[in-house]
Amino acid sequence: MKFEALNIPIDPLQKQTTLDGLTSAIDQFQITTSIKLDLVSVILNQARYLNHLTYGMYVLVLIIESMIATSAGKIEMMIYLGMACTVFPLFAAIECTDAKRVDLIVLHKTYPFDYGLLLSIRFLYLTLLNSVVLLIYILMVNTMRHFILIDALSAITLIFSMLTLSASNLLIGLKIKNGPLSVLISFMVNAIVQFSLISLLTMIQTMHGMIQILWCLGWIGLAIVCMGLTLFKIRRGIHHGYFSA
């Protein structure tokens, strides 16, 4: 049975009549897409990257502070470093797997790239950026090793993180004309999540032994899942031929 051999003829006259009928609908169409394809939108979204970056910094500061305070042994230090190294790719992966993000839509509509390609570019960009920051922080802490400085950095990064988050959320919300209520809800949810995470991290710091190791393994597991998801999305992009375009 050859389905591809089946034929249904199309009458050009009837086709043209229906096409003519569509012309007025096309003429009347008004684009009301709320996202404008301008540079401002892209810049605004960079604020969100900054937010994750500063939040990642805060996590790292907590880890280093804890390392110094407890004079951790070699194994514990390895675990802490492993955890630190997974935190950044984790953030990057979470960012990348969220395809509903405004900046992705803006880039997608501005350039002829599909999401698979955009996701992979962003994943690499964020991981690279975060790795550089990680390196700077390690170097900085190794050189200065000053508790007051570390505490101050911790507070500054936290405040900066919260500020950039609320500012970017508010601006993006207004930009895409979501309405004040959804902007407020989005801000509240983000704030609650962020505060919960910080509280959880602070709580974990006071724990010892097995619980801490399990916590670290949990992070690593989550990071692997997120990265797997990202790679799956990238693979789908390759499958659809977007990398060859």
Next chain:
Amino acid sequence: MNDLKDINALKAIENNDKDGFNQIIARYYDDIYRFLVYKIRNTTDSYDLTQETFFRFIRYFNGYDHRYPLKQYLFKIAVNVANDYFSKSKPEDVGETIEYLVSVQDSDASSVLMKVLMDLPSDQREVIVLNKIYGYTTKEIATMISTNQSTVKSRIKLGLDKLKHQYGKEKR
């Protein structure tokens, strides 16, 4: 995911260049029309339903999520348009349409296949057409016709079994 031609057409619309719609219509008109003929078994009304499909696409374009493949989206609209057509119009005799479609085939084998395909129940015919002619996976079809994947699989299996049986019978 959309290919580059679709992306460019959608981008043109986003930039208020309405020619993007013409590009999309020119690209998918024939596929949508033929699918509707298979679905409703009426060659004349299918022109109106194809027009209605593109009308809806234009009307609701602002709500279209660009991550959803365009062609699949159009087929989904066409399925809804055809379902509305069935709910509004009375069942009519489709014998003449089937005869006409059988007569325009290039070979005897195709004529037989067209006849047995058109005689299948609507739900089985629809999934077989989408799967065997348009190459959609069962998962994609499930999304298009708003049902689950196992239902699509069983409809394809039942339809194909019936089709093979009838095809063998007609060929003899």
